[in-house]
Amino acid sequence: MSTQHCPALLVSAPASGQGKTSVTAAMARWHVRQGRQVRVFKAGPDFLDPMVLERASGAPVYQLDLWMNGEADVRARLHAAACEADLILVEGVMGLFDGAPSSADLAVQLGLPVLAVIDGSAMAQTFGALALGLARYRSDVHVHGVAANRVGSDYHASLLAQSLPDGLQWLGALPRDPTLALPERHLGLVPAGEMDSLDATLDALADAWARHASTALPPAAAFSNATGESAQSGLEAGPGNESMAGVRVAIARDDAFCFLYPANLDVLRAAAAELRFFSPLAGDPLPECDAVWLPGGYPELHLGALSARTDLHMALRTHHGAGKPLLAECGGLLFALEALADRDGVTRRMAGLLPGHARLQPRLAGLGLQEVLLPEGALRGHTFHYAMADVVAPAIATATNPNGGPSREAVFRDRRMTASFVHFYFPSNPIAALRLLQP
Known part of the structure; x- marks a missing residue:
């Protein structure tokens, strides 16, 4: 020590x-x-x-x-x-x-x-x-x-x-x-x-x-x-240690998708993943990739721009249809749905990866720490959003709140796509997090 x-x-x-x-x-x-x-x-x-x-x-x-x-x-x-x-x-x-x-x-x-x-x-x-x-x-x-x-x-x-x-x-x-x-x-x-x-x-x-x-x-x-380990829990790329060497991860990052824990990026880099950032708002195409991560942010403030990206919608649907990994968190989940409405009821078409729609509410719809037991392992994180979503798909897991609060978010899975309002904190279980994005 x-x-x-x-x-x-x-x-x-x-x-x-x-x-x-x-x-x-x-x-x-x-x-x-x-x-x-x-x-x-x-x-x-x-x-x-x-x-x-x-x-x-x-x-x-x-x-x-x-x-x-x-x-x-x-x-x-x-x-x-x-x-x-x-x-x-x-x-x-x-x-x-x-x-x-x-x-x-x-x-x-x-x-x-x-x-x-x-x-x-x-x-x-x-x-x-x-x-x-x-x-x-x-x-x-x-x-x-x-x-x-x-x-x-x-x-x-x-x-x-x-x-x-x-x-x-x-x-x-x-x-x-x-x-x-x-x-x-x-x-x-x-x-x-x-x-x-x-x-x-x-x-x-x-x-x-x-x-x-x-x-x-x-x-x-x-x-x-006390442990002598790094903040990435000692995770290093290598055989038997969930290496992501050579795996290209496309990550949406702009004003609509800005909720990225730096610690999560550190976990991916420590596993030797190749991070490829792109901006849906700027018109960037989906990079050539093996996995996609759509993090949270403010898609509700950019409905027109995101709705107009039909080329990106198609590329994401092709990626998903090919059985490749895709993680959609909170704002990413909203973008993955068929439609999203702002507080005034203005509705726009979204990517259509997951059947359902959502609308922003005047009051908080989800708040609190969350833990989810996924097939890949248990991951911790939190939820904080004003949107209510009607997802026409069964949940594979439901989060628990350690403080007994009412927010218990569902996690949806379709092939290799995982979508939820939960923002996952990758270092809480790096191996489980990497498995969500491994080809």
Whole structure:
């Protein structure tokens, strides 16, 4: 077992909407501009926050979830980051103590000091009381410091800083400024690739953070890699180890298909697969390939463009008809159906790989961690979508939710095509994941 020390913070808050992502992004960009190498992670299975945080830090942002990843995978990723970084930031999920496992559980399990981000826009001295409550709620959670979001002035920031009790460090603040807000839509933040002014916004956030920032690095945390394995669970290409050497995997990647865990791509690369990215929105043809992966994203926002790709529909149907592997996840599932309707009821023809249709709903239709026992093995992941689908095909498996939540997604199988609303996390079972795409 090896241990590496690195300054680190888990950035959390009393609730969602307090400004965790803005503060994490501001800190990351500010420290990078000080010449430090910063590695950022995201607690939970979120796709969108990591896209922004990758731009802020200049390095890929991986997901950390004790259940979806498994503790060994989480520890291996943090240990690897600690070997090269000057600072590690982990953005939490929801409120500090919300969920199971919660951000607090992650902090305790990994020995991470916590930064509590509190929206101070409508308070003064009560800011300190709220911070003290977060710090004392669980004795095993170490709240190192506090940051304020949406402060009205330098004087307001000073009132908030002075309200903190002894033992809680003031780490910084961001102003109440609409121009610094990160735009959102129905699944969360707008993807980084769609924000033309994102780098300017990140620089502005870093400038604003610098006005009140503590110049001291947070305390160092100890990161151990107990198994000595890589974050890809030691998977290497070779006989008897599910090699994908020579296997060409076509992967849709653009604004309509943007939900790709970097860890999933790492698993494919570690198995020596040849990744061939293509953009359905840009008119790219389906690359010559042995397997196709249609990941999640926002097909509902691009109905016209996707419906017009009849050449791609035909190529995918030919691929599927030849019995070649195809994985369609969430947005990929919606594209694989015969038709998809947006919230206004505007319906367009889709690829027609799977009989059925879907329509976007005004409220969430699926949310939560998922585990599915497939013929290839058990895979973990999550679901998060607003679409309701009527699929005219039997399910080969139904996911379970570890927290007892109502979302239990079906998995559909037609020859070598696997389709579901579940976003699979390949490192949870690399061999099972590879078997979905092996010829």
